[in-house]
Amino acid sequence: MLITILKFLPFILFMLVFLFGGHYFLYRSFVGLFGINDNTIKNVIFIVLFALSVGIFLSMAIAHISQSWPARLFYIITASWLGIAMNLLLAALAIRLFIWLIKLTGANFNIPLFTVLIFLAALVFSAYGFWSAFHPQIKNINISIKNLPREWQGKTIVQLSDIHLGHIHGAGFMQDVVDKTNAQNPDLILITGDLFDGMDGDLNVFIKPLNELRAKQGVFYVTGNHETYLGTNEALRILNQTHIRILNNKMIILDGLQIIGLAYPEDNITGKIVNESALLDSLNFDRTKPSILMYHAPANMDQAGRSGISLQLSGHAHKGQIWPFEFFTWLVYGQYSYGLHVIGDFSIYTAGGVGTWGPPMRTTGQPEIPVLRLNGG
Structure with a gap:
């Protein structure tokens, strides 16, 4: 078991950086792109995203030792969130790139509306992905x-x-x-x-x-x-x-x-x-x-x-x-x-x-x- 863990240690470390780094980037993106200044709301968003990132690893560990339906449900929820989070992360990157281009050109554009539409598109894309996964x-x-x-x-x-x-x-x-x-x-x-x-x-x-x-x-x-x-x-x-x-x-x-x-x-x-x-x-x-x-x-x-x-x-x-x-x-x-x-x-x-x-x-x-x-x- 120890040898197997050591073999996959680089992958595990990469996933840790990707998950926690990705969720932190999402937090900064949500707060920055939507102009959230209220500390209470910011703290809630941070805690929720941090809990979800921890939950992904926790659910995988529990799934290996428990066959109960709560363990299975927990795993399904966190695994599904991981897919959504990846699409939201890509959406946030696209929005930030677009804003940089808009500022570079000096064009007049409704950035808040664009931000909402891109995040909604990421959610729709995720919904399609869930449907597709169960329809071979x-x-x-x-x-x-x-x-x-x-x-x-x-x-x-x-x-x-x-x-x-x-x-x-x-x-x-x-x-x-x-x-x-x-x-x-x-x-x-x-x-x-x-x-x-x-x-x-x-x-x-x-x-x-x-x-x-x-x-x-x-x-x-x-x-x-x-x-x-x-x-x-x-x-x-x-x-x-x-x-x-x-x-x-x-x-x-x-x-x-x-x-x-x-x-x-x-x-x-x-x-x-x-x-x-x-x-x-x-x-x-x-x-x-x-x-x-x-x-x-x-x-x-x-x-x-x-x-x-x-x-x-x-x-x-x-x-x-x-x-x-x-x-x-x-x-x-x-x-x-x-x-x-x-x-x-x-x-x-x-x-x-x-x-x-x-x-x-x-x-x-x-x-x-x-x-x-x-x-x-």
Whole structure:
């Protein structure tokens, strides 16, 4: 546990600075932009914002040790506020930049009205994000695979990634995902990690909906980074009570198509596998035959391509989830942070994900359930 904390210490320190610094900036912005001079009102705003910033960390700590509905509600409220606060922070920055430009040009403009409208727009944007987070859309994608067996021509695979089941995305949400998935009548369902959010809780409630996933060739799963936060054994304990097959560092051949699953490495922030080629060789992978690799992070593409993998299915980046974080995921994973990319005989599809991490908000586009239709290359 101590080693894990030390690994994430830079991230924790960054979050502390971001949360307390961001909330203080919001306080100064509210007081300055709205011309609040009354000390009582200023103190109330400061205390409320400080309490919310502390509450975000406190709720996460409580969520790890309590399964009660008050703990879950507390976490949902503070996680939701975090999303709203980020949008308000961006709005405050935009307003301050606009005011600076107005002063620079000497133009006459109704700044108070503009301030109110921008903050209202941030709230509306947040409301859209909350709605979007709970309405995953079906996304149809055509995939070409060289030497695809005749049995797989025109068949469909549903990829489920980053559902993040836990305090926010509960059994009802999972049931909705199951219903939408089964309605596609898929030949195969592949779950590419982060099925669980990483919070402790009564995960047994997910056994029933997970058991209702149906595909002609079966349902397969590999772990993501959030399963390592939860404890991989706990995630596998739940899945072992379902018909879902765990494919961590394993391979199965279905009608001539190799399906390979690689587990997300424990205590690994980047998601890089040091020697993926050797790991694939240990599974008796045949590079001359068509294959699909399930790996949570859009990483190791160079190794996968050189090893003869036909298609890699990943997730992890959430398409940024909340604007403007898609720019940060692009900095880490480049063009592979989202969507379909073809490099010779190798392809990778990085799904935007079904659920959310942290704020239950999606402002970079709706979450998705990809339906992949296979064709010969």
